[in-house]
Amino acid sequence: MPLSQLVLDRKGAGETVVLIHGIGHRRQAWYPIFDRLSERYDVIAVDLAGFGDSPPYAPGIPYDMENACRDLTANFAEWGIERPHVVGNSLGGAIALELASRGLVSSVTALSPAGFFRRFDFLRALAILGFLRLTSQAPDAVLRAVARSSWGRRLIGFTLFAHPERHDFDAVYGDAQALKHCRAFAGVARAGARYEFDRTVEVPTTIAWGTADRILPYVQSGIAASRLPGAVHVPLVGAGHVPMVDAPDRIIELIDQTVARAQEGELTTSA
Template structure:
């Protein structure tokens, strides 16, 4: 059954779907949305149970099979077939899965999940759980923290190199999104041992922030070993969510990947 996903759509050209990470929302892509919309029909989506999208039914699993099938069903509802996809963190892993399953035309994965070392996995899960617990503060406390420069840095230092670029309203909105999301624990429970080990036959780029604290840059070596067919790119001075730290570079990396295929895209 189709779980309808909330989305923002902008621009024209070949379709490009943007997929956020765990606990985040589609607004994570705002810094690059206008840049990408100059050349693509861009759709930034809220995954099920995050942002404004409802959670899957209790009977549905938060695994890759269900995520990819539901996104494919939403592609059809949006009138697109095999779009380009770009994802960050959990969204990067989903983007790679879509590409491996023949559901995407090209893939750009920014610090994707699924390439953990043993210690990295513990570090990643620990930081994510800490962020989730911190978001459970009363709304008034979250609002107060978001109005403080120190509070904004504390809220964002593990995700961005430049958390100071966020406004108080943006930080507060992200905090509420993390606090109220209904898919967090089900995603962690299902994906805690996830590893990506498939092959891709579509143009693929894996780009990693060199200052990523959630999924450390050292994980990129594992990605290079498992996916030698992909292009591997370092994002200098970028954290885990690089769209904020260097939007021009991230947009360029995505556009360079989509440009590597010229196959016409048929409407659904």
């Protein structure tokens, strides 16, 4: 049984691709690429437990990686899928890699994944995210006013995106509301303070990192490359922490390439 009945958007047909957002975010983070991916895949964008519209875990259940993987795979079964391709950003990237290390998915595309911190990197990221969380607690009237103005959208989004001006009022205000009301933020942050990705991954894997990432700086990509030498490592030149907004065409291209490598491997195995 799932720990939480996760809310999702699903569209398209073909190989299943599951999209996993970061801490404090929501499934709508993937909307810049969702419809285009659905033209050739069965695409699922999911709200993690305690974020977006998904309910939190029961009291006493920690928001650690073991439970995140357990919950997602239980939901996979309820959705009628097995070993999908997964794409994750930040926290979602770390979860995607964890799922792969357990043999639960067919491929991984991880965008600025968490878990490759240098000394003090986690505290830096938590400080920025904590500040965003704090500002999201402003009255809704203030959040609406800020989200309506171009300068406000840039002010809110510059830590996450290289191009915050590409977000409209609905996206900015919706993200602020999601961050304001998410119930898993503190639990995930506590678990993250002790988290480091140090497992092996044996499925086709792409790790892409925005060179303008202000939350998990691009230098962490070197740590990822040293720990996962078998992955394809790609710089996203000029992109920020949430690159689906900054480089949607490139992200779709990388997903296509990673899925294709998995398909080629299956053909080789069955030959």
